[in-house]
Amino acid sequence: MNEQKTLYRKLVDSHVVRELDAQGASVLLYIDRTVLNEYTSPQAFSGLREHGRTVWRPTAALGTVDHVNSTRPDRTAEMPDPGGAEQSRYFAHNCKDFGIELYDVLHPMQGIEHVVMTESGRILPGMVVAAGDSHTTSYGALGALGFGIGTSDIEHYLATQTLVYKRLxxxxxxxxxxxxxxxxxxxxxxxxxxxxxxxxxxxxxxxxxxxxxxxxxxxxxxxxxxxxxxxxxxxxxxxxxxxxxxxxxxxxxxxxxxxxxxxxxxxxxxxxxxxxxxxxxxxxxxxxIAPMVTWGTSPDQAVAIGGHVPDPEHEADLARRQDMMRALGYMGLRPGTPIAGTPISHAFIGSCTNARIEDLRDAARIVKGRKVAPGVRGIIVPGSTRVREAAASEGLDRIFCDAGFEWRQSGCSMCLAMNDDVLGPQDRCASSTNRNFEGRQGSGARTHLMSPAMVAAAAVAGRIVDSRPYAEEE
Known part of the structure; x- marks a missing residue:
């Protein structure tokens, strides 16, 4: 009788090169693909050079510049800071020397790594993919197993096309x-x-x-x-x-x-x-499930749009209560207040989470014929150059610009404070990104995670609101 397997088990089993213990819990795993960026790869390449190693299979890797680049509307190769410029220069040098294809800032396919990899068909069902970014998990949407790895693992992968892996x-x-x-x-x-x-x-x-x-x-x-x-x-x-x-x-x-x-x-x-x-x-x-908004500094600190900021005094677990109190202090929110109506200063639609063409269409349906509220800076950063071009071909760029949004080039942008798209202290941003940690979008900045439609509605209202009535009016 054949053993009944989960999809995860099938994917791992089909990529095992060798079992490393008697139980088969630790294995040497073949990795089909990786994507490299200018931020997490330098030490791995330096390690290869130090030991005189080559990349085992260069065609299985793609390099993208996405974290440190500017997303200003007029695209140039200029970086916002000397450190980022050096990272990009060394990255280009490494990709050339080791034979890895590179989508640099001026490449017509440039974009956020996880958007580029999926839209180009480099990720296929059944693959195992490892990369130096935690959101490599994205590729599971295509029936692949994706996971993030550290710098030493990147070096091991590049040299051998394999990783030591522990079954989960x-x-x-x-x-x-x-x-x-x-x-x-x-x-x-x-x-x-x-x-x-x-x-x-x-x-x-x-x-x-x-x-x-x-x-x-x-x-x-x-x-x-x-x-x-x-x-x-x-x-x-x-x-x-x-x-x-x-x-x-x-x-x-x-x-x-x-x-x-x-x-x-x-x-x-x-x-x-x-x-x-x-x-x-x-x-x-x-x-x-209703439209959701985060109120704190962790993605699990969230409520439905009709809910209220929770009161730590009602939390029995001491550690959680302390986390809540710290989060409320950082976010400048009071327990018991409705999350709806919280004023914002910024609205950002972008990131590897929500910057694909469907996300932009969704947001455009909300803002069409409306204006970004006074005092709010609205920013749209497509996930890739191809997404940007597709949006422009549908007239979405005009909808956003007419509403008062900034229509920018592709990149990680305001998802993380690693380029020139950075929030200031106590700026409050409705964001379609994936993390709301302290300082994630800038020192002292306050981030509320939500869907692109919710961000769009917040932008035109000037405060966190339920996007559903805005869609119904269309």
Missing amino acids: RTLRVTVSGTLGAGVRSKDVIIELIRKIGASGATGYVMELAGEVIDQLSVEARLTLCNMAVEAGARGAIIAPDQKVFSYLAGTAHAPKGQMWQAALAHWETLRTDPGAVFDREVHLQADD
Whole structure:
């Protein structure tokens, strides 16, 4: 009788080069692809040079400049600071010397690494992908196993195409029902993180399943898998389906002709076997999910838009109570106040979480015919040059510009304070990004995570509001 396996087990088993212990818990794992950036790769390349090693398979890697570059509308190769300029220069030097393709700032395919990798077809179902960025989990939306690695692991991967890997426990998250109007995948993942906590999936690879997941587009699934790491998950996977196959068909690096047909036949087997057992199960009901907003400094500190800032005095756990008190002090919020109505100074739509074409369309539906509120700086940063061009071809750029948003070039931008898109102390930003830690968008800056539609509505209202009435007016 054949053993019933989870999708995670299938992906790992198919990539094991050698088991490293008697139990098979630790393995040498073959890695199909990686993406490198100017921020996390320098030490790995320096290590290769020190030991006189080459890159085992240069064509399996792609280099992108995305973290430190400016996203000013008039694109140039100039970097906002000398450190960033040196990082980019050394990165280009490394990619050239080791034979790795590079999408630098002026490349027509430049963009945020996780957007570029998926839109170009470099990530395919069944792959195992490791990269020096925690949001490599995004690739699970295509039926691949993706996870972040550190600098020493990047060096090991580049030299050998393998990594020492410890098998993880499995967690299935089933989302049942149908999402209500105006509820997005960003709301689903924030609600999940709120429910299980910022460390609730630590030590697990998460598989997302259920009617809601089946109904979501590939781009919406990318948002889910991207933010699964904010619950501590070491990976997040969704079984590939016809939506994934259609998304990949015709992309630059997808198989062609007979190879495409052979690939499809294999990809259709990439799902958890009936009866396979997970180490843990979590269930969400779509009817219980509303547009979500974070109030604190961790993605699990969140409430529905109709909710109130919680009172730490009602929290029995001492450590959690202290975390809440610190977060409220940093965010400048008072317990018991409605989250709706909180004034903002900035509205940012971008990042590897929510800067794809569907995200921009969603935001444009809210802002069309409206204006950014006085005193609010609205910023739109597409996830890649291709996304920017697609948005312009649909006239979305004009909608945003007419509303008073800044329409910028692609890059990580205000997701993190590593370039010239930085918030000042006590600036309050409605943000479509993935992290709201202290100082994430700038020293002393206050970040509220939400969907692009919610950010768009906040921008025109000048305060955090429910986006659903704005959509209904269209």
